[in-house]
Structure formats: structure tokens, C-alpha cells
Amino acid sequence: MTRSMFRGSWFAIAFVVAWVGVARAQPKPAPSQGTDFAVQARTLYRVAACAGDEPIPQRLSVKIVERHCKGMRDLYATHHARWADKAQKFISELRPKDAPKVVVYPFGGGDLSTALVAFPDATEITTISLEAAGDVRAIDTVKPGTLAVDLGVVTEDIRRLYFAAYSATKSLQAASRSPTFPGTLMFAFAGLALHDMEPVSLRYFDIEKDGSLRYLGAEELDQRAAELAKKGPAKPKTVKHYWYEHDSAFGNVEIQFRPRGDAKAPLRTYRHIVQNLDDTHLKADDRLLVHLRAKGTISAMTKAASFLLWYDDFTQIRDYLVGNIAWMISDSTGIPPAYADKAGLEQITYGDFAGPLFQIDPKNVRAQFVKLWKSQPRRPLGFRFGYRDLEKHPHLMITRRKP
Numbered sequence: 001m002t003r004s005m006f007r008g009s010w011f012a013i014a015f016v017v018a019w020v021g022v023a024r025a026q027p028k029p030a031p032s033q034g035t036d037f038a039v040q041a042r043t044l045y046r047v048a049a050c051a052g053d054e055p056i057p058q059r060l061s062v063k064i065v066e067r068h069c070k071g072m073r074d075l076y077a078t079h080h081a082r083w084a085d086k087a088q089k090f091i092s093e094l095r096p097k098d099a100p101k102v103v104v105y106p107f108g109g110g111d112l113s114t115a116l117v118a119f120p121d122a123t124e125i126t127t128i129s130l131e132a133a134g135d136v137r138a139i140d141t142v143k144p145g146t147l148a149v150d151l152g153v154v155t156e157d158i159r160r161l162y163f164a165a166y167s168a169t170k171s172l173q174a175a176s177r178s179p180t181f182p183g184t185l186m187f188a189f190a191g192l193a194l195h196d197m198e199p200v201s202l203r204y205f206d207i208e209k210d211g212s213l214r215y216l217g218a219e220e221l222d223q224r225a226a227e228l229a230k231k232g233p234a235k236p237k238t239v240k241h242y243w244y245e246h247d248s249a250f251g252n253v254e255i256q257f258r259p260r261g262d263a264k265a266p267l268r269t270y271r272h273i274v275q276n277l278d279d280t281h282l283k284a285d286d287r288l289l290v291h292l293r294a295k296g297t298i299s300a301m302t303k304a305a306s307f308l309l310w311y312d313d314f315t316q317i318r319d320y321l322v323g324n325i326a327w328m329i330s331d332s333t334g335i336p337p338a339y340a341d342k343a344g345l346e347q348i349t350y351g352d353f354a355g356p357l358f359q360i361d362p363k364n365v366r367a368q369f370v371k372l373w374k375s376q377p378r379r380p381l382g383f384r385f386g387y388r389d390l391e392k393h394p395h396l397m398i399t400r401r402k403p
Contacts, residue, residue, distance in 0.1 A: 050068065072190075076190075100297055102299065103122045108128060111161065113161065114303070119299060124271075125268075133188075157186065202256075212291075299326060309333060310363075322339055331396060337371075352389065353395040354370065
């Protein structure tokens with residue numbers, strides 16, 4: 001090899017080494033932030049949830065919107081007076097000051113209204129249910145001719161939630177499929193309006209294998225929606241608990257919010273995730289559990305959850321709660337005492353419980369709850385939280401780590 005060839009080879013080697021070093025030094029591309037549908041979110045919040053100061057779109061009747069909003073504001077005021085203020089004061093005296101501000105609410109639909117009653121200072125709230133969030137962009141194409149009827153449905157859905165203290169799965173499933181004002185989003189926006197909060201951003205996301213979130217862009221959402229529309233609705237062949245998750249391109253949503261009018265306030269996060277929480281689905285796809293476990297110790301709530309945590313085919317979500325809660329509020333659809341006690345949890349009862357409303361209980365779990373209430377001093381409860389018992393008594397239970 002000549003000297004010039006030898007020198008050239010070293011130059012080549014040096015160039016390759018330098019190039020590899022530069023390549024390694026290059027930062028990884030930032031994860032996609034997806035498309036922020038903040039404009040549509042604030043318009044839907046104004047037109048249907050009746051809060052905020054966004055202008056009403058010119059194509060919509062101001063008279064119809066304002067008539068609807070008068071009814072909604074009356075509904076908020078009544079709910080504050082009849083239930084929300086009383087429940088929030090009572091629960092605030094039970095909830096420890098150091099309770100985690102990250103909240104998980106399984107089987108919760110879009111019930112941000114109750115979540116913020118129980119945890120008004122939460123910085124992050126996640127609800128999980130069979131219902132998809134829905135497409136917020138529907139507000140861009142709402143038909144003026146059906147506006148009054150569509151807004152009337154919104155009012156009735158929210159009224160049903162507030163007056164019954166929960167929404168039946170059948171009602172949630174129907175509302176979530178509304179093409180105009182998607183029910184899950186409407187429950188969330190009503191919760192923000194009720195608590196004088198406002199949406200700042202709205203994005204859709206997927207959960208990755210490692211539990212992280214990947215936000216979705218408008219084009220990808222449109223493509224998914226077109227593929228689902230082409231495929232058509234499909235029901236599973238076997239559904240053990242009758243209901244099944246809503247297959248939608250707009251399934252998981254993240255809404256960042258803050259106190260209304262306070263631009264300097266830290267942003268808080270609400271997420272709704274569509275997921276069947278039975279063991280069959282969570283064992284087949286554990287991304288949700290990976291995501292939830294990454295939150296560490298949490299606060300939690302559940303109510304009117306069809307007693308699913310009593311059943312042996314919901315062990316995955318039950319084990320997650322047992323292993324990760326610091327403090328949890330529920331009705332009798334919460335964690336059964338046998339599992340709580342084994343995990344070093346204690347349960348404090350309020351109101352009266354003589355047994356559940358339903359009769360499907362092959363393992364006689366009801367006996368555990370009846371015994372639990374009988375074993376403790378009676379603590380009065382002046383409001384309903386989820387289901388009543390079979391004698392129509394309100395009841396409530398706190399599950400927490402033993403001191």
C-alpha cells in the first residue's frame with residue numbers, strides 16, 4: 001500500500017467514525033403530538049355544554065342554543081344544590097390531604113362530573129369504559145334543522161346522570177354513538193362546566209406496548225374512520241356480560257383543562273379510554289394495565305359498576321386496584337372485603353347496606369358486604385352515591401391502606 005493510499009484509508013475510517021458519532025448524538029425525533037382539536041372542543045363546550053365565551057357558529061340558531069343553555073344552566077344549579085355541593089363537602093372531610101391527585105375511575109363512562117366532586121383538586125383523571133369518546137369535529141357539520149332535537153337529547157342524557165347519580169350502560173352506549181353530540185364527550189364537557197373549568201386542548205391517542213401514549217393526527221383518524229365504515233358494525237360472537245366495547249376511530253381522548261378564565265393556572269388532564277375490562281380482553285392486550293401501573297400509587301373511585309369487581313372474570317382490573325390504590329371511594333360495587341383484607345386494606349362504611357339490588361351472585365359476595373356494614377358503627381350518609389341497596393338505602397365505602 002502506498003503512503004497516499006494509507007493516508008486515504010485513515011481519512012475514510014476517521015470519516016466513518018465521525019459520522020457514526022454524529023448519528024448517535026442526534027436526538028430521537030420528538031413523538032407526534034397529533035392534532036389538537038381545541039377549536040372544536042371549545043365550540044362544543046359552548047353550544048352543547050353551555051359554558052365559555054366562544055361565539056355561536058353563524059349557521060346555528062342563537063335562539064335554539066340559548067333556550068337549550070337556559071335549561072342546562074338550570075340543571076347545573078339544581079345538581080349543585082341537590083347533590084354536588086353536599087357530596088363534595090362530605091367527601092372532602094373523608095379524603096386525606098395527601099391522597100394522590102392522580103385518579104383512576106374504572107367503569108366510569110365520561111363521568112367527569114362525579115370525579116371532580118370526589119377529587120376537585122385532581123391533576124389527572126382517567127375514566128375507563130366500553131364507550132368511545134366520539135368525534136368532536138361533529139360540531140362542524142351539525143345540521144341546523146335537527147339542532148333543537150339533538151340538543152334536547154344532550155339535556156336528557158345529562159339530566160339522567162345527575163338525577164339518578166349514575167347512567168345505565170344501555171344509556172351510555174346509546175349516547176356514545178350519537179353522530180352529532182357524542183355522549184361521552186358531552187358528559188366530560190358537562191363536568192367541566194359544572195365545576196367551572198374550561199377545555200384548553202383535545203387530542204386522540206393510542207396506548208403503545210410500553211404504556212406510553214401516541215397522539216393521532218387528523219389524517220390517521222379519518223383513515224381509520226373510513227376503514228371502520230367500510231367494514232361495517234360487527235358484534236362479537238360471544239359476550240359473557242352482554243355489553244361490548246364501542247369500536248371507533250375516536251376511542252381514547254385527552255382533554256387538558258383549567259379553571260375558567262385563569263390562563264395562568266396549571267393545566268390538568270382528563271383522559272377517557274375505551275376498553276373492555278374483563279380478563280379475556282386484558283390478558284389478550286395488557287397495554288392499558290401497563291399504562292395504569294406506570295402511574296404508581298393512585299386514588300380511585302367506582303360506582304354503579306354492575307358489581308363486576310365481584311366476579312372472577314374481572315380479576316385483572318381488581319388486582320390492579322388492590323395493588324395500587326392509596327385511597328378509594330365507592331358504593332358496594334367496589335373491592336369485595338375478602339380481597340381488600342388480604343391486601344392489607346381497610347374499609348370504612350357509611351349509610352346502610354342490606355344487600356345488592358341484583359340477584360346474580362354465585363359466590364355469595366353480598367354476605368361479605370352485609371357483614372362489613374354490620375360490623376361497624378352506623379355512620380349516616382345524606383346523599384346517594386351510585387346504587388342504592390335492596391331497601392333503597394344510600395351507601396358509600398372508603399377503601400384505604402391500613403395506617
